[in-house]
Amino acid sequence: xxxxxxxxxxxxGSRSGAPPARPWRRRLxxxxxxxxxIALWLDxxxxxxxDNLLPLPARMFxxxxxxxxxxxxxxxxxxxxxxxxxxxxxxxxxxxxxxxIRSDDKESRFDRAMFFYHRQGKVMAALDDYLTSANNRLHxxxxxxxVMLLSLxxxxxxxxxxxxxxxxxxxxxxxxxxSRNYWYTTGVDARQRRCEEGAGQ
Amino acid sequence: xxxLRAWLDAPQPVERLALLRVLLPLAILGFLSSRLVxxxxxxxxxxxxxxxxxxxxxxxxxxxxxxxxxxxxIAAAIAASGLSLAAGFATxxxxxxxxxxxxxxxxxxxxxxxxVSKLAPVLTLALAFAPxxxxxxxxxxxxxxxxxxxxxxxxxxxxxxxxFQIFLVAMYSATGIAKARGDWLKxxxxxxxxxxxxxxxxxxxxxxxxxxxxxxxxxxxVLTFELGAPLxxxxxxxxxxxxxVGLGMHAMIGLMFGPVVWFAILMASILIACFLPEPxxxxxxxxxxxxxAPRAA
Numbered sequence: 001x002x003x004x005x006x007x008x009x010x011x012x013g014s015r016s017g018a019p020p021a022r023p024w025r026r027r028l029x030x031x032x033x034x035x036x037x038i039a040l041w042l043d044x045x046x047x048x049x050x051d052n053l054l055p056l057p058a059r060m061f062x063x064x065x066x067x068x069x070x071x072x073x074x075x076x077x078x079x080x081x082x083x084x085x086x087x088x089x090x091x092x093x094x095x096x097x098x099x100x101i102r103s104d105d106k107e108s109r110f111d112r113a114m115f116f117y118h119r120q121g122k123v124m125a126a127l128d129d130y131l132t133s134a135n136n137r138l139h140x141x142x143x144x145x146x147v148m149l150l151s152l153x154x155x156x157x158x159x160x161x162x163x164x165x166x167x168x169x170x171x172x173x174x175x176x177x178x179s180r181n182y183w184y185t186t187g188v189d190a191r192q193r194r195c196e197e198g199a200g201q
Numbered sequence: 202x203x204x205l206r207a208w209l210d211a212p213q214p215v216e217r218l219a220l221l222r223v224l225l226p227l228a229i230l231g232f233l234s235s236r237l238v239x240x241x242x243x244x245x246x247x248x249x250x251x252x253x254x255x256x257x258x259x260x261x262x263x264x265x266x267x268x269x270x271x272x273x274x275i276a277a278a279i280a281a282s283g284l285s286l287a288a289g290f291a292t293x294x295x296x297x298x299x300x301x302x303x304x305x306x307x308x309x310x311x312x313x314x315x316x317v318s319k320l321a322p323v324l325t326l327a328l329a330f331a332p333x334x335x336x337x338x339x340x341x342x343x344x345x346x347x348x349x350x351x352x353x354x355x356x357x358x359x360x361x362x363x364x365f366q367i368f369l370v371a372m373y374s375a376t377g378i379a380k381a382r383g384d385w386l387k388x389x390x391x392x393x394x395x396x397x398x399x400x401x402x403x404x405x406x407x408x409x410x411x412x413x414x415x416x417x418x419x420x421x422x423v424l425t426f427e428l429g430a431p432l433x434x435x436x437x438x439x440x441x442x443x444x445x446v447g448l449g450m451h452a453m454i455g456l457m458f459g460p461v462v463w464f465a466i467l468m469a470s471i472l473i474a475c476f477l478p479e480p481x482x483x484x485x486x487x488x489x490x491x492x493x494a495p496r497a498a
Contacts, residue, residue, distance in 0.1 A: 029330050033364045036368075037368055037371045044374075044375025045375055045378040046382055056258065057261040060261045060319060061304070061323065065375035065376045066375075066383075067316070067379070069380050069384065069390075070383045071389065071390045071393045072394055072396075073393075100242050102460060105459055105460055106397065109249050109313070110249070112312040113251070117251070120257075126250075126252045159392050159413040161413075162395075162409050165400070166400040
């Protein structure tokens with residue numbers, strides 16, 4: 001990096017025209033900056049011992065460099081089906097109206113909750129409660145008693161053969177080659193109770 | 202050690218810092234904008250909240266749902282402090298507030314913690330500690346009005362710029378090593394990530410236009426760039442090609458991976474501000490500005 005234009009005055013060390021920072025503060029900030037970069041790099045290269053050194057909240061801020069390290073065997077779609085109290089059967093539930101933040105892509109809170117916690121019953125139960133009450137508030141004439149939370153594994157086309165552009169399809173429209181994995185289903189008792197509560201209103 | 206210290210301390214054009222101060226908060230706000238406008242669905246009990254998972258590693262900190270007034274206040278304060286930082290108005294204070302608030306919302310809600318929001322607190326805190334409001338902003342304009350004869354700041358202490366330069370290279374390097382330890386040396390990875398909801402129209406057109414073998418070439422180029430980043434950016438004669446390849450990579454990511462565009466803009470901003478050749482940088486900033494008369498130090 002070469003020098004500045006000669007007709008401009010150099011004022012190294014100035015902060016907004018103020019005198020340079022005190023040496024101890026400068027050393028502290030430099031040290032913290034160096035530690036952050038070292039931790040970020042070590043986490044990316046797989047130094048798991050770092051996990052024992054950093055408290056969880058601090059660790060999250062250095063877990064930033066493992067970006068797409070692995071191939072996706074399939075494209076995953078997270079979906080929900082809901083038990084319609086009036087029809088006494090499961091139907092697909094479009095969850096997007098209940099998750100307005102980036103509702104159409106993988107950054108939706110529903111997709112994120114399913115991606116991180118699909119094996120964690122406590123989160124799945126919380127999602128069940130939220131979806132059921134949100135739907136019943138929004139559609140009191142089409143109440144639901146519970147949900148099935150599932151993933152679809154859509155095969156990725158061979159290299160060089162992209163196929164049609166990605167679009168969201170109803171679950172029923174996916175080919176039989178698309179596997180469906182059910183991660184959570186509301187218990188029958190809870191389902192009946194919710195439907196009965198609705199019928200009494 | 203002395204050479205390292207001299208390299209760290211070598212004064213840098215204030216324009217590098219000013220560019221970071223403007224672009225970084227705007228990229229971060231761009232990413233956060235879809236959350237800020239839905240602060241209630243994000244931070245209050247009216248949206249879906251994770252229950253307390255009692256120390257699960259995927260929930261670094263449990264923060265209960267906030268009352269609506271507080272969620273909207275935080276959202277407004279994030280927007281105001283981010284814009285204030287970008288404008289160079291109360292720069293240090295705005296940067297510190299922005300960093301703390303973004304750190305809080307990132308910890309408060311794991312579902313909305315992405316690479317951009319995890320990087321944002323440290324990067325903007327670095328701007329708050331640095332003399333990033335020394336020029337090209339409201340603070341600098343007000344100082345100039347108060348003291349028209351004061352010398353114009355053209356160069357600042359090198360430390361903050363060196364931090365961003367080393368950060369960027371370390372990020373590329375760690376990402377490259379993570380890829381090499383993953384599947385990138387064994388199988389085609391790029392192609393497999395272009396078939397879900399991140400797929401943009403550009404991605405689909407590019408996939409249709411490029412032959413299959415070219416994805417291996419692109420994958421090799423990305424891996425070579427990232428793994429070798431410390432070398433490419435350290436050597437003077439490879440720095441410019443590395444800048445071009447890096448910007449091309451971020452452009453492709455931004456155009457082909459939907460919402461990842463804000464991450465691509467963030468990284469491209471740091472790349473440009475840190476490594477754009479100085480004459481080009483100065484020309485971009487000072488082309489419309491009448492050069493001040495030389496002043497005695």
